[in-house]
Structures are given as C-alpha cells and as structure tokens.
Amino acid sequence: MSTSPVMVDIRGVHKSFGPHEVLRGIDLQVRAGEVTVVIGPSGSGKSTLLRAINHLEKLSRGSVSIDGALVGYRRRGNKLYELKEREILRRRTRIGFVFQNFNLFPHLTVLQNITEAPVSALRRPRTEAKERAEALLDRVGLADKADAYPRQLSGGQQQRVAIARALALDPQVLLFDEPTSALDPELVGEVLDVIKDVARAGTTMIVVTHEIGFAREIADTVVFMDDGVIVEQGPPGDVLDHPRQERTKAFLSKVL
Amino acid sequence: MTPTTPVATPSATDAKVDSDAESGANSVAESDGDSAGDSDAPAELRVVPARHYWRWAAGAAVLVLTAQFAHGLVTNPAWEWEVFFRYVTADSVLRAVWVTLQLTVYGTVLGFALGLVLALMRLSRSPLLAGVAWAYVWAFRSIPLIVQLLFWFNLAYLYEELGVGIPFGPVVWSFGTMHLVGAMSAAVIGLALHQAAYAAEILRGGFLAVEPGQLEAAAALGIPRLRQLRRIVLPQAMRSVLPNAANEIVSLFKGTSIVSVMAIGELFYQVQVIYGRNGRVVPLLMVATAWYIVLTTLLSVVQYYVERHFARGADRTPPPTPLQRARAFTRTLKETR
Numbered sequence: 130m131s132t133s134p135v136m137v138d139i140r141g142v143h144k145s146f147g148p149h150e151v152l153r154g155i156d157l158q159v160r161a162g163e164v165t166v167v168i169g170p171s172g173s174g175k176s177t178l179l180r181a182i183n184h185l186e187k188l189s190r191g192s193v194s195i196d197g198a199l200v201g202y203r204r205r206g207n208k209l210y211e212l213k214e215r216e217i218l219r220r221r222t223r224i225g226f227v228f229q230n231f232n233l234f235p236h237l238t239v240l241q242n243i244t245e246a247p248v249s250a251l252r253r254p255r256t257e258a259k260e261r262a263e264a265l266l267d268r269v270g271l272a273d274k275a276d277a278y279p280r281q282l283s284g285g286q287q288q289r290v291a292i293a294r295a296l297a298l299d300p301q302v303l304l305f306d307e308p309t310s311a312l313d314p315e316l317v318g319e320v321l322d323v324i325k326d327v328a329r330a331g332t333t334m335i336v337v338t339h340e341i342g343f344a345r346e347i348a349d350t351v352v353f354m355d356d357g358v359i360v361e362q363g364p365p366g367d368v369l370d371h372p373r374q375e376r377t378k379a380f381l382s383k384v385l
Numbered sequence: 386m387t388p389t390t391p392v393a394t395p396s397a398t399d400a401k402v403d404s405d406a407e408s409g410a411n412s413v414a415e416s417d418g419d420s421a422g423d424s425d426a427p428a429e430l431r432v433v434p435a436r437h438y439w440r441w442a443a444g445a446a447v448l449v450l451t452a453q454f455a456h457g458l459v460t461n462p463a464w465e466w467e468v469f470f471r472y473v474t475a476d477s478v479l480r481a482v483w484v485t486l487q488l489t490v491y492g493t494v495l496g497f498a499l500g501l502v503l504a505l506m507r508l509s510r511s512p513l514l515a516g517v518a519w520a521y522v523w524a525f526r527s528i529p530l531i532v533q534l535l536f537w538f539n540l541a542y543l544y545e546e547l548g549v550g551i552p553f554g555p556v557v558w559s560f561g562t563m564h565l566v567g568a569m570s571a572a573v574i575g576l577a578l579h580q581a582a583y584a585a586e587i588l589r590g591g592f593l594a595v596e597p598g599q600l601e602a603a604a605a606l607g608i609p610r611l612r613q614l615r616r617i618v619l620p621q622a623m624r625s626v627l628p629n630a631a632n633e634i635v636s637l638f639k640g641t642s643i644v645s646v647m648a649i650g651e652l653f654y655q656v657q658v659i660y661g662r663n664g665r666v667v668p669l670l671m672v673a674t675a676w677y678i679v680l681t682t683l684l685s686v687v688q689y690y691v692e693r694h695f696a697r698g699a700d701r702t703p704p705p706t707p708l709q710r711a712r713a714f715t716r717t718l719k720e721t722r
Contacts, residue, residue, distance in 0.1 A: 214610060215609070235698045
C-alpha cells in the first residue's frame with residue numbers, strides 16, 4: 130500500500146479563530162486508496178482539519194493539495210493566491226464530504242439530493258445522473274427510497290443517502306466528519322457497513338470518528354490528534370494497542 | 386377526524402355508563418369521575434371527555450352577538466343595500482378595482498425584486514454593499530409612505546431633467562421628468578420602493594432561517610453559487626418568507642388606497658368620487674370594503690396552496706388540502722352510517 134502515490138498532502142497547516150489557534154502545524158500525507166482515521170478528544174481540531182481539506186475553512190497558514198493540485202489556492206512564486214469561488218467549487222467536486230448531521234436537502238427527494246450536484250456542478254446529463262444515483266442507492270441498500278423525502282427516513286438511512294450523494298461526484302477523496310455521532314446506537318452499524326464497503330472499493334478516505342473498534346477494522350493509518358497537533362500516527366495495531374505517547378494512552382484509556 | 390365512539394349523553398344522571406361489571410364492589414360516582422381509578426382493569430374503562438361549561442357559555446354569548454350584528458346589517462335601512470348592489474359591479478368601480486390590482490401587482494413584483502437584491506447585498510461579505518442596503522431599509526422604513534408618494538409625484542419640481550452620461554461629467558442623453566413620471570408610475574415607484582424595504586427584511590429573515598449546514602453541504606458538493614441560491618436556499622427560505630410576504634402583499638393591497646391622494650382612480654379614490662357626487666357615504670364605503678375582502682380572501686387561498694407547495698419534505702406526511710379534508714369527512718360520515 131505504501132508505494133501508491135500521495136493523494137492528500139497536508140503541509141504546515143495552521144488555523145486560528147481569532148486569538149484561538151485550533152490547528153497548530155499539521156503535516157499529514159494520505160496515499161491513494163488508503164483509509165486514514167483521525168481520532169482524538171473533542172476540541173482537538175479533527176473536524177476543523179477535515180473542513181480545511183476541502184476549504185470549508187480557510188487556512189491561516191500552510192497548504193493542502195489533492196492529487197498534486199492545491200485546494201483553494203493557486204501558487205505563483207512564493208505566494209498563494211486564493212481562488213475565485215467558482216474555481217474552489219469546481220475543485221471541491223473532487224472531494225466528497227459526509228457531515229455529522231447529514232445535511233441532506235429536506236425539500237428535495239432522495240434521488241434529487243443525489244443528482245443535484247452531478248447535474249449542476251459537473252454538467253452531467255440528467256438521465257445519466259439519475260441512473261448513477263439509482264445504482265448508488267442500490268449500493269447503500271436504499272433502492273426503494275428514491276422518491277422519499279429525507280425527513281421520512283431514519284437517521285441511518287439519511288446518512289447512507291448522504292454517502293451516496295458524496296459518491297455521485299466520483300470524488301478522489303472522501304471525507305467523513307463523525308458520520309455516526311448523530312445516530313441512535315442501533316443505527317450506527319448500517320452506516321459503518323456502508324463506509325466499510327466504500328473503503329474496500331479502494332476509495333481514499335479520511336474519517337474522523339469516535340468509533341475506535343471501527344477505526345481498528347478499516348484504518349490503514351490511525352492519527353491521534355490533541356490540542357491542534359498530531360500526537361501520534363501509524364498502523365492501528367501500533368497506535369491503538371501500543372501507543373507510545375502518554376496523551377494517546379490517556380485518551381484511549383477513557384474511550385476503550 | 387374525531388373518532389366515532391358514542392359519547393355519553395350530557396344529562397348528568399346518565400353519565401355512570403363507565404366500568405360496567407368490573408368495579409362491582411364500588412358503584413362509581415359519576416360527576417367527579419376520577420374516583421373510578423380503583424378498578425382492576427383500567428384498559429376497559431370508558432373515557433368521558435371533560436365538560437367545558439364556560440366554553441359553551443362563551444360560545445353561546447358570541448353566537449348571540451354575531452346574530453345581532455348580522456340582523457342589524459340586514460334590517461337597518463341606513464346601510465342602503467340597494468345602493469350598494471347598484472354600485473358594487475358598476476363599470477367605474479370595476480375599472481378602479483383593476484387599477485388597484487395593477488398597483489398591487491407592480492408594487493409587489495418590483496418591490497420583492499428590489500428587496501431580493503437588497504437582502505443579498507445586506508448578507509454579502511462586502512461591508513459597503515451591506516451598509517448601503519442597511520441605509521436603504523432604514524431610510525424607506527422611516528419615511529411615511531404618503532410623504533414618499535408625494536415626493537415622487539412632485540419629482541419634476543425637484544429635478545426637471547434626468548440624464549444618462551458620465552458621473553459628474555457630460556450628459557449623453559436626457560429626458561424631462563414631467564413626461565417620465567406620470568401619476569401612475571409615481572405611485573408604482575413609491576409603492577415598490579416602500580415595499581422593497583420591507584421585502585428585503587422579510588427575505589433576509591428567510592435566508593437566515595435556513596440552516597447553515599445546507600449552504601455548507603451545497604458548497605461541499607461544488608454546486609455553483611447562483612444555483613445554490615435558487616435551488617437550495619430560496620425554496621427553504623420560502624417557508625418562513627411566505628406568511629410574512631402574504632401579510633405584506635395584503636397590506637400593500639389595502640395600502641394602495643393611500644394613492645388616492647395622487648388622484649389616481651383606484652378603488653378607494655373612485656368610491657370617494659362617487660359618494661362625493663351622490664352623498665351615499667356608507668354604502669359606497671361598503672362597496673370598497675366588499676372588494677377588499679373578496680380579493681384578500683382570494684389571496685389567502687393562493688397563499689395556502691403556495692405554502693403547501695413549499696412545505697414539501699418538511700413533514701413526514703403532507704397535511705391534506707381542505708378539499709381532501711372535506712372528502713375524508715364525507716367518507717367517514719358514510720362509513721359510520
């Protein structure tokens with residue numbers, strides 16, 4: 130696995146909200162086809178890092194590139210020029226994002242939720258987008274819910290739709306921001322199963338989660354973050370079972 | 386629909402129908418029914434709805450008052466209903482209704498179009514645009530509509546000519562304001578500018594009510610900006626915009642009567658002209674009232690269905706339309722028979 134090219138390249142990323150520095154110098158490389166799981170206490174900057182990757186948060190310093198292309202900026206000489214919104218939006222279509230609260234569009238049907246971005250952002254023909262959406266719904270086990278509205282679905286079903294919606298753009302990277310945190314316990318499993326399925330298909334993924342068992346199962350690399358820095362990273366067997374850093378040990382003893 | 390369980394007849398002595406055989410040891414007192422609780426099979430006890438005597442009394446009082454009012458409307462000759470019926474569909478009145486409708490439609494369309502621009506300016510990241518939009522709303526909410534209308538009516542006195550050219554430089558093309566702004570267009574401009582200030586705030590409120598996660602999701606999916614607005618934000622904003630917007634349209638509709646100060650032949654001006662001639666003030670005011678009521682009612686019906694359209698997806702099952710409700714009601718009537 131480690132021979133595949135770097136897909137996500139995060140270098141020296143800093144992010145401040147006012148005087149509060151949430152990310153304090155993050156360096157992280159994710160190789161194509163690998164699954165990286167980010168764990169850490171709340172407030173450690175995990176979600177901010179994920180949002181910085183697709184430029185939902187602007188960086189204070191540092192850079193993120195996907196497949197060699199900077200996200201949100203263009204480099205000329207020693208300076209990074211922020212891109213126009215239109216270009217940022219275009220680059221974002223290569224990054225799928227799954228939110229903690231699903232954020233499905235409540236006034237659109239499940240099918241419309243999935244076809245909206247392929248049609249409007251990628252200018253795919255409507256019939257093609259529809260066929261693809263139906264295939265994706267089948268893949269997440271919701272083929273019969275195409276014409277339902279999101280509020281008619283359970284949380285787990287909504288999150289599966291959200292995953293299908295992200296996959297519809299054929300992204301190079303898929304980002305998951307605590308995808309099961311808003312779910313009732315009995316619904317977590319069905320969502321994790323879908324994520325596992327996507328991971329097995331070889332999609333590059335970065336997953337922020339509190340599900341340690343799930344991390345152990347799907348991660349190629351586990352990253353432990355605390356207080357805006359990466360404390361420790363490595364294969365799940367090392368980081369989760371034989372952590373070297375005290376902070377990692379303290380965190381794991383609380384959540385396991 | 387209320388279930389069709391037979392309700393105990395209201396006479397007080399009949400009310401002990403509850404708990405047939407189970408509570409044999411304890412023959413239940415009826416009027417203060419909560420002593421029935423010691424039965425061992427509560428699932429089989431009959432529920433008697435609470436009696437709201439004061440509610441019934443208040444309802445009866447209101448009915449009597451309403452009947453008195455209706456009786457007065459019919460029997461009091463001072464209402465002069467024959468005059469009312471002579472004028473309510475008179476040509477001059479119908480023409481005036483048409484003018485009122487035009488003023489309302491133009492005022493609403495232009496007002497909400499400008500209001501949308503103002504709302505977007507106000508929410509934009511440019512402090513200058515936001516400031517200008519704020520100042521506009523501040524100014525036009527501060528000036529009474531009637532004062533503003535008179536300003537527009539007297540525009541030619543303020544600026545004899547308007548022209549297009551280089552700002553502060555030479556004028557390329559100019560025209561006299563006398564011919565540009567007639568009474569009708571002055572009225573439309575005044576109403577629209579006034580309406581825009583309120584529409585801007587209503588629309589801004591609607592945008593703010595859309596959950597921020599929606600915009601984030603749209604942005605994360607790379608949906609183009611205008612499309613985000615049209616397809617994601619506006620339809621969701623409409624839910625909170627519509628009731629307020631309907632309020633505004635109704636109040637604009639009736640507010641067009643203010644335009645009568647500019648001698649425009651809208652409804653209120655027209656009935657004033659007529660009763661100035663024949664002295665029948667009350668029946669002609671009723672003519673105007675009837676038209677305002679009829680058209681406002683139509684608008685309320687439209688509002689109901691538009692709101693219903695934008696509510697799709699908001700509830701697990703959409704509420705039935707009045708028609709569907711009526712059908713369901715007749716169906717249950719038939720079934721219970």
